[in-house]
Amino acid sequence: MKLADYKATLSFSNGSPSVEMPVYHGSIGPDVIDIRKLYAQTDMFTYDPGFLSTASCQSAITYIDGDKGELLYRGYPIEQLATKCDYLDTCYLLLNGELPSESQRTDFHQLVTKHTMVNEQMQFFLRGFRRDAHPMAVLTGLVGALSAFYHDSTDINNPHHREIAAIRLIAKMPTLVAMAYKYGIGQPYMYPRNDLSYAGNFLRMMFGTPCEDYKVNPVLERALDRIFILHADHEQNASTSTVRLCGSSGTNPFAAIAAGVACLWGPSHGGANEACLNMLEEIQASGGVAKVGEFMEKVKDKNSGVKLMGFGHRVYKNYDPRAKLMQETCNEVLAELGLENDPLFALAKKLEKIALEDDYFVQRKLYPNVDFYSGIVQRAIGIPVSLFTGIFALARTVGWIAQLNEMLADPEYKIG
Numbered sequence: 098m099k100l101a102d103y104k105a106t107l108s109f110s111n112g113s114p115s116v117e118m119p120v121y122h123g124s125i126g127p128d129v130i131d132i133r134k135l136y137a138q139t140d141m142f143t144y145d146p147g148f149l150s151t152a153s154c155q156s157a158i159t160y161i162d163g164d165k166g167e168l169l170y171r172g173y174p175i176e177q178l179a180t181k182c183d184y185l186d187t188c189y190l191l192l193n194g195e196l197p198s199e200s201q202r203t204d205f206h207q208l209v210t211k212h213t214m215v216n217e218q219m220q221f222f223l224r225g226f227r228r229d230a231h232p233m234a235v236l237t238g239l240v241g242a243l244s245a246f247y248h249d250s251t252d253i254n255n256p257h258h259r260e261i262a263a264i265r266l267i268a269k270m271p272t273l274v275a276m277a278y279k280y281g282i283g284q285p286y287m288y289p290r291n292d293l294s295y296a297g298n299f300l301r302m303m304f305g306t307p308c309e310d311y312k313v314n315p316v317l318e319r320a321l322d323r324i325f326i327l328h329a330d331h332e333q334n335a336s337t338s339t340v341r342l343c344g345s346s347g348t349n350p351f352a353a354i355a356a357g358v359a360c361l362w363g364p365s366h367g368g369a370n371e372a373c374l375n376m377l378e379e380i381q382a383s384g385g386v387a388k389v390g391e392f393m394e395k396v397k398d399k400n401s402g403v404k405l406m407g408f409g410h411r412v413y414k415n416y417d418p419r420a421k422l423m424q425e426t427c428n429e430v431l432a433e434l435g436l437e438n439d440p441l442f443a444l445a446k447k448l449e450k451i452a453l454e455d456d457y458f459v460q461r462k463l464y465p466n467v468d469f470y471s472g473i474v475q476r477a478i479g480i481p482v483s484l485f486t487g488i489f490a491l492a493r494t495v496g497w498i499a500q501l502n503e504m505l506a507d508p509e510y511k512i513g
């Protein structure tokens with residue numbers, strides 16, 4: 098941030114003296130008023146539940162222009178990353194600020210691959226859960242428990258510990274998510290296979306069994322990799338702010354990320370893709386496309402409490418750029434699996450068409466968000482609905498850890 102050549106003046110109609118506050122330019126986006134001394138100078142706080150006008154930190158990681166529908170990771174448009182890079186390249190970018198060179202890429206891929214196994218003891222910890230536990234309950238526990246298994250990367254004041262914790266989290270999340278799934282269905286866990294890609298390895302750990310070879314379908318592998326890229330970071334959202342706030346106390350990275358997983362679980366945030374698919378299934382069960390009009394009337398009726406899940410966003414007041422990419426992937430996956438006539442996809446398209454033309458949605462600038470199509474893709478791949486948010490957590494782990502490490506390296510960081 099750079100100090101601007103103008104200041105903001107706050108004046109009061111009760112005769113109290115006015116106060117001047119510095120203004121800063123960010124490298125992109127709106128200027129910010131520095132209110133840090135406000136309380137000391139005026140004995141007053143600002144009031145801003147939900148941080149509608151408050152930038153809680155400085156960050157150079159992700160930028161969203163909600164009006165334009167633009168998303169940048171370290172300055173790179175999401176469209177470019179989703180079409181030209183893979184998820185691990187994106188992880189490298191988010192963590193280090195630049196895309197890797199060829200040799201950095203090879204080293205980084207090897208480093209992550211080397212850390213994909215989890216301590217064997219973790220499976221006994223997992224056994225304490227009920228088989229029908231929600232995967233997010235299991236994951237919150239498993240991620241928090243990493244701090245009990247990896248003592249040599251829990252000191253946040255040690256840059257080497259921070260770096261190795263980041264790699265461990267990125268590498269082990271797919272293993273943990275797949276373990277949570279296998280546990281729930283009573284199948285044996287699959288150990289990671291290091292000759293597969295990040296997404297390919299995850300598919301095998303999810304759907305392979307020890308009895309036979311598992312062949313990774315490249316279309317599904319690419320689709321999953323894209324889901325991971327699109328969910329990798331999204332600046333200061335609820336779960337990222339949770340991770341920063343939790344980490345600001347100096348707690349270890351595994352504990353801070355576990356807090357992020359817990360926050361993500363909520364239906365207004367990461368739980369929306371699960372809620373969206375449940376909504377589509379309910380409409381389908383009640384009569385399908387024929388019932389769409391009736392459902393939309395309920396959505397518009399404030400007293401019904403019904404929302405069109407997968408629509409609307411706190412920041413995007415335009416089409417979520419990730420939703421466009423996800424729709425493309427959705428077409429590819431359904432074609433590959435011969436599911437072009439999937440009734441839920443037809444239903445989703447119909448809902449989208451109505452909503453984009455309906456005054457209620459147009460006036461409120463409500464557009465599809467990434468969750469609207471990602472649920473259909475995941476369901477087609479064979480991922481159960483209850484695991485959708487777990488997949489989101491897996492992908493977002495890199496964003497959380499990059500943001501946490503950025504905060505810890507910031508000389509202005511304080512406990513929140």
Ligand code: ACO
Nearest residue numbers: 365366367369396404405406407408409410411461466468
């Ligand atoms: N369906 C129907 N009406 C909606 C929806 C929706 N999905 N979203 C917002 N509205 C309406 C609100 O009722 C409100 O109407 P009003 O002005 O008449 O009172 C208006 O649009 C503004 O909505 P707010 O709730 O004030 O918007 P906010 O920015 O606080 O909420 C949120 C954003 C929580 C995402 C909301 O749009 C929502 O609940 N959407 C559905 C859940 C969802 O898809 N969440 C995923 C978010 S993306 C993510 O986490 C990856």
